[in-house]
Amino acid sequence: MQKNLQKKPELSYSSNVLDIVQFGSSIFESSKPSDIDIAVIFKNIPLKQQLEEAQKIKRQLETRFDLPIHIKSYDFYSFFDKGNFSRENILFYGKSLLYHGSFAENLGLISKLQIYYSLKNLKKKDKIKFNYLLKGRGGKYGLLRKYGGFLVKPGMIEINPKYEKIFSEQISLLISDFVIKKVLLNK
Numbered sequence: 001m002q003k004n005l006q007k008k009p010e011l012s013y014s015s016n017v018l019d020i021v022q023f024g025s026s027i028f029e030s031s032k033p034s035d036i037d038i039a040v041i042f043k044n045i046p047l048k049q050q051l052e053e054a055q056k057i058k059r060q061l062e063t064r065f066d067l068p069i070h071i072k073s074y075d076f077y078s079f080f081d082k083g084n085f086s087r088e089n090i091l092f093y094g095k096s097l098l099y100h101g102s103f104a105e106n107l108g109l110i111s112k113l114q115i116y117y118s119l120k121n122l123k124k125k126d127k128i129k130f131n132y133l134l135k136g137r138g139g140k141y142g143l144l145r146k147y148g149g150f151l152v153k154p155g156m157i158e159i160n161p162k163y164e165k166i167f168s169e170q171i172s173l174l175i176s177d178f179v180i181k182k183v184l185l186n187k
Contacts, residue, residue: 011060011097014053016045018076021094021103023086026067028093028165035068036061038097039090042075050075092161092182110185113164115157117171117178130174143170158183 011020017040024037038061040054054073061069072086079087092111094103104111119127134151136142144150147166149159159167164180171178 011057013040013057016043016049016053017041017057017098018043019099019103019106020057020097021090022097023090023094023103024070027095027162031165033067035070036065038069038071039079039086039094040071040073041079042073044075044077088182091184104184105187108187110187111161112183112185113159113161113167114152114181114183115159115167115171115178116181117155117157117175119155119175121177122175126174130171133170133174143167 013020019041021039021041022036023039024033024035025031026033026036038058040050040057042050042053050073054071058069058071061071074084078084079090081087091104091107091109092113095101096103096106099106102111119130122130132142134142134144134157136145143166144157147159147163149157149163149167152158157167161182168180
């Protein structure tokens, strides 16, 4: 779904639009979304004008896709308001439809997920399985190489946010004690 939407950004929009960002379940690898979430980030313009322009963009997107389009509009300042519950999801996972990259990168940031885990209470055979899961075995790639993650240090890996679901599902098959932290780094 993500690649499909990224290939069709030919949209008509005003110069008041800073970015159009896809976020939500349609971003994640291996997900089966029921809708497509879109955030339209505007310059500082009146709310009524934001809503009208966002609806024009929504109608354009609805002609291209079978799934329902859910659209939200923000001016740049209200986007960062602590009352905006979608802010974190858009910032960490959002993909720009205008600039073909992550929304965070367009702000000069890189979003990463750090997964902290402990193998302390595992049996030796389960520790070996976990190592194979991350690094691969018998000529097959492990999660890290397959999805571009890396081992920062024992007990901590860093991945692209779009692969969170894949890593969480696979790791939870072997260990239940892991924590995922969201990190923004300077580009």
